[in-house]
Amino acid sequence: MSESSVSVVKVIRCIVCPTGCQIQAISKGSDIIFEGYTCKRGLEYAEQEFYEPKRILTTTIRVEDGFLPLIPVRTDKPIFKEKLFEVLIEIAKTVVKPPVKMGDILIENILELDSNIIASRDLAKK
Amino acid sequence: MKKYKSDVVVIGAGAGGLAAAIEVKKADLEVLIIERDKELGGITLQCIHNGFGLKEFEEELTGPEYAQRFINQVKELKIPFLLDSMVIEITKEKLVYAVNRNEGLIEIEAKAIILAMGCREKTRGAINIPGFRPAGIYTAGQAQRFVNIEGYLPGNTYVILGSGDIGMIMARRLTWEGCKVKAVVEIQPYVSGLLRNQVQCLEDYDIPLITSYTVTKIHGRERIKGVTVSKVGRNFDRIIGSDKFIECDTLLLSVGLIPENELTLEAGAELSKNGGPLVDENLETTIDGIFACGNVLQVHDLVDLVTAEAKRAGKNVIEYINSRYGKDLMKKEIIKCVPGENVNYVKPDIINKRNLSEEIIFTFRVRHPDRRVLIQFKDNLQKIIYKKNKFYVIPSEMLELNINLEESGINPDCKSITIDVIPRPEVLIEED
Numbered sequence: 081m082s083e084s085s086v087s088v089v090k091v092i093r094c095i096v097c098p099t100g101c102q103i104q105a106i107s108k109g110s111d112i113i114f115e116g117y118t119c120k121r122g123l124e125y126a127e128q129e130f131y132e133p134k135r136i137l138t139t140t141i142r143v144e145d146g147f148l149p150l151i152p153v154r155t156d157k158p159i160f161k162e163k164l165f166e167v168l169i170e171i172a173k174t175v176v177k178p179p180v181k182m183g184d185i186l187i188e189n190i191l192e193l194d195s196n197i198i199a200s201r202d203l204a205k206k
Numbered sequence: 207m208k209k210y211k212s213d214v215v216v217i218g219a220g221a222g223g224l225a226a227a228i229e230v231k232k233a234d235l236e237v238l239i240i241e242r243d244k245e246l247g248g249i250t251l252q253c254i255h256n257g258f259g260l261k262e263f264e265e266e267l268t269g270p271e272y273a274q275r276f277i278n279q280v281k282e283l284k285i286p287f288l289l290d291s292m293v294i295e296i297t298k299e300k301l302v303y304a305v306n307r308n309e310g311l312i313e314i315e316a317k318a319i320i321l322a323m324g325c326r327e328k329t330r331g332a333i334n335i336p337g338f339r340p341a342g343i344y345t346a347g348q349a350q351r352f353v354n355i356e357g358y359l360p361g362n363t364y365v366i367l368g369s370g371d372i373g374m375i376m377a378r379r380l381t382w383e384g385c386k387v388k389a390v391v392e393i394q395p396y397v398s399g400l401l402r403n404q405v406q407c408l409e410d411y412d413i414p415l416i417t418s419y420t421v422t423k424i425h426g427r428e429r430i431k432g433v434t435v436s437k438v439g440r441n442f443d444r445i446i447g448s449d450k451f452i453e454c455d456t457l458l459l460s461v462g463l464i465p466e467n468e469l470t471l472e473a474g475a476e477l478s479k480n481g482g483p484l485v486d487e488n489l490e491t492t493i494d495g496i497f498a499c500g501n502v503l504q505v506h507d508l509v510d511l512v513t514a515e516a517k518r519a520g521k522n523v524i525e526y527i528n529s530r531y532g533k534d535l536m537k538k539e540i541i542k543c544v545p546g547e548n549v550n551y552v553k554p555d556i557i558n559k560r561n562l563s564e565e566i567i568f569t570f571r572v573r574h575p576d577r578r579v580l581i582q583f584k585d586n587l588q589k590i591i592y593k594k595n596k597f598y599v600i601p602s603e604m605l606e607l608n609i610n611l612e613e614s615g616i617n618p619d620c621k622s623i624t625i626d627v628i629p630r631p632e633v634l635i636e637e638d
Contacts, residue, residue, distance in 0.1 A: 093409070095402040099598055135406070138255045138268055139382060140354055147245075149357040152254035152270045161410070168382055182274045200254060201270035202277075 085109075092129045094122045105130045134158035137167055138200070141186060145206045146178040152200040153186055159193050167191060178203045208312045212238040212286075214523055215302045215316040217293050217469065220248020221509045222500025222516040223322030224276040229520025230320075231283045235527060238314060239280070239287035240304055246280060246287060247273035248324060249347070250509060252354045255375055257402070261510035272509060296473045298493050317531050318495040318523045321470055321483065322516065325463040325501040327372075333461055337424030340431075346372040346460035353379060361456025365433050366390045367421050371399035371507070371602075373460025378407035387413050388452050391435050393420040393442055396575055398602055400507065421457070422449065430457055463505045470498070480504055480551035486540070487554045487566045488522040489515070495531065497523055504553055504569060507604055511569075518567070541616075546626035548572050548579075550601070563612045572627050575600045580630045581607070585620040599627055 090105040094117065103116040103126040112130065117123045128134070136158050140150040159167060167190055176186050180203045187197035216227045219241035230237045239246070250258065253269030260266060263275065280287065291306035302314040327345040344352075344360055350372060352358045362385055366373045369392040377387045390408060395418045397404050408415050416435065422444055423434035437448035465482040475491040478484040482503040483491040490497050499519035500512045539559040543552045552570040576599050583592040591614045594607065616623075 093401070093405050095405050100401045135410075136256045136266075140254065140357075142357070148355060150355065152268060152354060154254075154256060154268055164382070182271060200268045201251070201274045 090130060092126045094125055096121045096125050133161040135161050135164060137164055139168060139171055141171060141197070142175045143180075143203060144175050144177050146180075147204045147206060151176060151178075151180055151186075151203045153197050154200055155190070155195040156185075156198050157195040159190075159195050163191065163193060167193070171197060178205045208309050210238070210312065210314045212236045212314055212316055213527055214238070214318050214320060215240065215300075215314050216320045216322055217296070217302070218248065218322035218324055218500075218502070219243070219246040219287060220322060220324050220500065220512075221250055221272065221276065222324070222502075222512045223248070223320070224273075224280055225513045225516035226320045226322060226499055226520040226523070227285050228276065228279050228283060229517045230523055231285050233524040235524060237285055238316075239285060240291050240293055240302070240314075241287060241289050242292045244290055246277045246289070252347070252351050253375075254354045255379075258509050261508075262513050269509075293469060296469050296496070298474055300495055317527050318497065320516075320519055320523060321467075321491070321496065321498040321502050322500045323466045323469065323502045325465045325505050328459070328462045328464060330459060333459070335421050335424055338427050340424065340426040340429050342426070342430035342456045343424070344456065344458055346370070346376045346458045349456075349458050350376055350379070353383065359383060359385065360458075361454075362386065363388060363454045364456045364458060365421070365435075365452050365454045366458045366460060367433075368392060368460035368462070369394075369397045369399055369404070369415060369417075370460040370462065371403050373458060374399050374403040374407040376458060376460070377413050378411060381411045381413070387411075388454055389414045389416050389435070391419050391421060392417045393438055394418070396600075400602060419448075420444075424457065425451075430455060433457055463501065465502045465505065467502060470496075470502070478551065478555050479545075480553075482553070484555040485553060486556045486558055487561055487564075488526070488558075489519045489554070490522065490526070495526060497526075504551070504604070507602055511604060511606070515569075541620060542622040543568070544622050544624045545570065546584075546624040548574060548576065548599075548627040549625050552625050557611070559618060562616065562618060563610070565608050565610045568607045568609060568625070570605050570625060571603075572599045572601055572605070576627065576629065578630050579627050581605070582626050582628065583609070583614075583623050584626070585617060586622045586624075587617070587620065589617065591616050591623060595630065596627075 088104045089107045092103045094101040114126045138154040180199045184199045185196045213235040214230050214237040216223045216239045227237045250269035250273045256268045258267045258272040291304045293304045295303040300316045349360050364387045419435045421433045422436040425432045432453040436444045470483050475493045476484040483498045497519045499516040506512045540556045545552050550571045550573050581594045584590045
């Protein structure tokens with residue numbers, strides 16, 4: 081086997097604490113190793129960010145005849161980062177009718193991503 | 207004029223006001239909340255992003271969820287509140303005057319008042335940007351309200367001035383709503399908001415962050431057509447020849463927050479240099495029985511810190527009503543707390559000597575970022591009372607220390623203590 085090439089494939093800025101370590105994902109042959117983290121949580125974060133970056137999505141849904149014209153919502157689980165815009169477009173097609181309670185599921189299993197869109201607050205009728 | 211009585215009046219129904227009112231009510235005192243908006247909750251209602259509540263609720267909530275939990279408690283405890291009601295004056299005698307549509311002018315007589323009015327955003331007027339006054343210039347929080355509550359987009363292409371947290375969060379929010387954010391421009395050489403927001407709101411969406419630059423001209427007469435940004439030198443003076451034009455139809459300003467203290471001032475309470483009222487270790491202002499908590503006292507970076515401070519104010523109000531109200535206490539003997547090197551301000555501003563045996567929570571901010579520092583408290587005779595090392599300090603992070611000064615060996619006759627954040631002596635030697 082030839083001398084395996086070593087290269088930095090991604091630099092991840094750790095957001096676990098304000099120190100903000102620069103963590104490098106380094107490819108060594110067929111392995112990926114992480115360098116530059118200073119705590120266990122930092123390594124966990126870097127691994128998650130490298131292999132499967134996910135985010136909680138928070139946005140609003142239009143409301144018909146509500147106390148307010150919009151209701152704030154979020155995904156109840158983090159979803160793949162690359163799916164965020166598809167989910168946003170799906171949410172934009174939806175209109176809900178009050179009354180709504182915090183935690184109510186407004187869209188179930190959105191785009192089959194194993195995450196529901198839930199209400200972030202109560203909302204009464206107009 | 208209708209007249210009411212309540213043991214305690216809380217002005218403002220944001221996280222601070224609600225947390226304080228709940229604390230007071232749990233001690234079986236009467237409390238009335240007065241709020242100028244049409245519902246309880248305050249600014250967290252429009253902060254629809256997540257990241258709130260890790261300390262208070264030990265889970266990650268959105269702003270509206272955080273508010274809703276407090277609102278639910280207020281309703282369970284049957285705490286009375288007035289909505290759409292604007293407090294227009296408070297007095298030393300603890301009379302509160304407010305107006306609303308149903309009752310006109312009302313008077314509430316209280317034993318104690320908790321100020322929880324929050325803060326407001328600096329506007330274009332505070333930073334003097336040349337140019338005409340076209341439409342399309344908003345503060346970031348104002349745009350946040352339009353987008354998240356009212357359901358309007360203020361424009362299509364944006365430049366955001368200031369890298370405060372609301373500005374960065376709005377950059378992501380607007381991107382998600384299909385808008386184009388051309389740049390976030392920051393006059394300092396570093397980001398002023400949290401790192402987490404820089405990474406997840408800007409870097410995730412390739413939104414350029416331009417540090418050491420500021421907006422030096424606004425173009426357009428009817429509607430903003432673009433801005434000129436220029437590089438700044440050490441003293442924030444514009445560097446000639448560094449101008450760049452960026453086309454945009456909207457400019458958002460995220461350039462700082464100011465505690466909202468008009469009522470405080472009119473009541474005759476003293477303010478300190480940070481814009482909040484001067485308070486002692488009980489969070490009591492210079493007027494007996496008027497307390498302050500939350501962003502009206504000092505701008506916090508986390509709402510959980512507001513909640514913790516508000517609960518503390520609530521507890522101190524209970525103590526005041528149960529043991530000090532209506533009594534003529536001796537003239538206060540105090541120690542002043544002075545911000546020293548690389549410290550912007552410190553709360554409390556004064557400490558009552560009678561409370562020296564208790565733990566005191568000090569909160570303060572540094573002026574500029576630094577690494578490997580020593581935080582030291584020294585008295586007016588230069589004697590060091592307290593020392594603590596810290597790896598990293600940054601102006602956007604409020605520092606909090608819990609110290610028992612008596613156990614630290616403070617001289618009870620001292621007149622003032624100064625708080626410094628300085629490079630560690632051993633670090634200086636190492637780098638020599």
